[in-house]
Amino acid sequence: MGDQSPKSALTREHQPDNPSLNQEINQTDGLNTMRIIIANENTNHALFTEALLHRSGFKNTQMIPNGNELISELNSSLLQQQEEVDLILISNTLSDIKWQTLCKRINQSHVWQNIPVILIASDPEWFEASAKQAFNCGITDVIYTPLRPAHFSPRIYSALLLKKERIIRMIGKQEIEAELAERKVVDARLQHLINDDDDLTGLYSRRRLVKTLENALSFSTKKNQAVSLLHIDIDQFKVINNLEGLQAGDQLLVNIANLLRDFIDDDDKTIARISSDEYSILIQNSTPEAALSLSEEIRHAMKTFAFEIDDRVYHVGVSIGLAVTIKGEKISAGEMLARADQACFVAKKHGRNMIHQYDNQDKEVHQLRDEAYWAPKIKDALTNSRFCLMFQPVVNLKTDQIEHYEALIRIRDNNNELISPGIFIPVAERIGMIHDIDNWVIKQAINALQQLPEEKSYVSLNINLSSHAFHDPGLLQRIKDALSESQVDGKRITFEITETAAIANYEQTREMIIKLRELGCSFALDDFGVGFNSFSYLKQFPVDYLKIDGSFITNLINDEVDQTLVKSMVEIAKTLGKKTVAEFVENEETLNMIKSYGIDYAQGYYIGKPGSEFEGIESVSFCPLP
Numbered sequence: 001m002g003d004q005s006p007k008s009a010l011t012r013e014h015q016p017d018n019p020s021l022n023q024e025i026n027q028t029d030g031l032n033t034m035r036i037i038i039a040n041e042n043t044n045h046a047l048f049t050e051a052l053l054h055r056s057g058f059k060n061t062q063m064i065p066n067g068n069e070l071i072s073e074l075n076s077s078l079l080q081q082q083e084e085v086d087l088i089l090i091s092n093t094l095s096d097i098k099w100q101t102l103c104k105r106i107n108q109s110h111v112w113q114n115i116p117v118i119l120i121a122s123d124p125e126w127f128e129a130s131a132k133q134a135f136n137c138g139i140t141d142v143i144y145t146p147l148r149p150a151h152f153s154p155r156i157y158s159a160l161l162l163k164k165e166r167i168i169r170m171i172g173k174q175e176i177e178a179e180l181a182e183r184k185v186v187d188a189r190l191q192h193l194i195n196d197d198d199d200l201t202g203l204y205s206r207r208r209l210v211k212t213l214e215n216a217l218s219f220s221t222k223k224n225q226a227v228s229l230l231h232i233d234i235d236q237f238k239v240i241n242n243l244e245g246l247q248a249g250d251q252l253l254v255n256i257a258n259l260l261r262d263f264i265d266d267d268d269k270t271i272a273r274i275s276s277d278e279y280s281i282l283i284q285n286s287t288p289e290a291a292l293s294l295s296e297e298i299r300h301a302m303k304t305f306a307f308e309i310d311d312r313v314y315h316v317g318v319s320i321g322l323a324v325t326i327k328g329e330k331i332s333a334g335e336m337l338a339r340a341d342q343a344c345f346v347a348k349k350h351g352r353n354m355i356h357q358y359d360n361q362d363k364e365v366h367q368l369r370d371e372a373y374w375a376p377k378i379k380d381a382l383t384n385s386r387f388c389l390m391f392q393p394v395v396n397l398k399t400d401q402i403e404h405y406e407a408l409i410r411i412r413d414n415n416n417e418l419i420s421p422g423i424f425i426p427v428a429e430r431i432g433m434i435h436d437i438d439n440w441v442i443k444q445a446i447n448a449l450q451q452l453p454e455e456k457s458y459v460s461l462n463i464n465l466s467s468h469a470f471h472d473p474g475l476l477q478r479i480k481d482a483l484s485e486s487q488v489d490g491k492r493i494t495f496e497i498t499e500t501a502a503i504a505n506y507e508q509t510r511e512m513i514i515k516l517r518e519l520g521c522s523f524a525l526d527d528f529g530v531g532f533n534s535f536s537y538l539k540q541f542p543v544d545y546l547k548i549d550g551s552f553i554t555n556l557i558n559d560e561v562d563q564t565l566v567k568s569m570v571e572i573a574k575t576l577g578k579k580t581v582a583e584f585v586e587n588e589e590t591l592n593m594i595k596s597y598g599i600d601y602a603q604g605y606y607i608g609k610p611g612s613e614f615e616g617i618e619s620v621s622f623c624p625l626p
Helices: 009-013 019-026 043-055 067-079 099-108 128-136 149-195 206-223 237-244 246-261 288-303 333-349 363-383 421-431 434-451 475-486 499-504 506-518 532-538 560-575 588-597
Strands: 036-039 061-064 087-091 117-121 141-144 227-234 269-275 278-284 306-309 312-315 318-324 355-357 387-396 401-412 460-464 493-498 522-528 545-548 579-582
Touching (some): 036 043, 036 067, 043 149, 061 067, 067 087, 067 099, 087 149, 099 117, 117 149, 149 246, 206 269, 206 278, 206 333, 227 246, 237 246, 246 269, 246 278, 246 306, 278 288, 288 318, 288 355, 318 333, 363 401, 363 421, 363 434, 387 434, 401 421, 401 434, 421 434, 434 460, 434 493, 475 506, 493 499, 499 506, 499 522, 506 522, 545 560
Parallel strands (some): 087 117, 117 141, 318 355, 401 460, 460 493, 493 522, 522 545, 545 579
Antiparallel strands (some): 227 278, 306 312, 387 401
């Protein structure tokens, strides 16, 4: 509500504001930006209060009719990260919730407790006892009605200065706590050097566990006994640590350490904290069954464990990896720790709050080894130009002419051998390097088209995109730039993405396909038919080609089921106005059969193997020797 008429009572009664207070407020925030909430069921009273605030320069006001809506608004501001509330004015006549309850709730919240609250008391019977009750509930000030401008504005300024002082005090407290915590860490590290224990929980440190584990393994080999090692990872610890702060996170770790101590009932068990939120329990002379039983007891105990802070309760679980030696097995402490860690990794992959015993045949373990082996090789290939493109011809079955090729990426290793993408692409996707490979392929393929002579301008290329390609927000612009710089017509490029990847990211993929087609490019759905549930998407999926998965083609001449399925795919493609490509065509019989089905294009070793040159132009080679 804006200013009233200059002749209003409000204007006549208004006195000059306290200049020193006004200056102090303006040093930190402009009056117009300070957000003030008025909670009052009486609309006329609320409007008058708002008018007084506006007259004093506080334009950012909000009227709320009751206490519950006030709480909702404060929660909403927090969740939606809106501007913070600087002051709340509450009437003592709210009917839906007692003002005492409301004020206590605000004052006791660690999020809202710095917000000053002024109680507007309209009851003429309010005396000193009532005012004392108000201050006990966390009220900053009490202003009695009728409100008078000469007294109202200074009280508002004072409340806002109080908030400023509270914030300054809170920052100072945090700085002191941070300094004390830093000193605590230094002291703990010094203590750690003395006794080699974890400074936070008092448990064994990783270093001390390794020493104990080495001795246990050596003794077990001599005595032909088994040793078990539990690797315990706290699920969702980082979430709680980020939400509640480092001190709460440390307290949670201490509480869990104390819980685990309850399971150390003899000298054959040793417990350690080996990293921020990971623990290990070493069990000497243990059977696999006993170790599994202990793991399950710990997991069950954590299911009933609750971590409380203020009025919030968190439930956390554990993922447990278990490694057990075979009697008499010679194994180092490092390898034993790695096995338990890998087993815990598998437990988390299977959904968390699980137990998994190490198995050398675990798929996830092999993936970790592949990543460790291939990650440096992929980085080396990008840095030292060891990637190269091969080109496999695709024949038009209507004209028997080769009009386009599929660009296929390879790595040339130190022995000059070519490595298939099926080996390194899955690793690149898992370690986050796939976008670099996508960018390299697109740039090199467009460069290959640019190098062809004018008489070969009818030749086009199929470029494979990874399942993660459309997660890259800069992909579209890089393709635009590459086409513009090379002057290659977008019509000479067909992008391919697998059917499963397209369905998994349907909306995102569809939007990107539309934008790429606007550049003149075509699109092919690769490995089509692997997931038959994709048929329902095809009506509105703007692709130009369906590449029938090779698993349906390799044994087509002998498998009646494959023949029926391929015929169905071709019929669906024709109905939708899309062309079909058959992959893995390895012989003349298969070629003749797919021709009879009406398939438009064929690709496979019978048509031509991938090579470093295409269209017989020997001077253009895109897989050079190192």
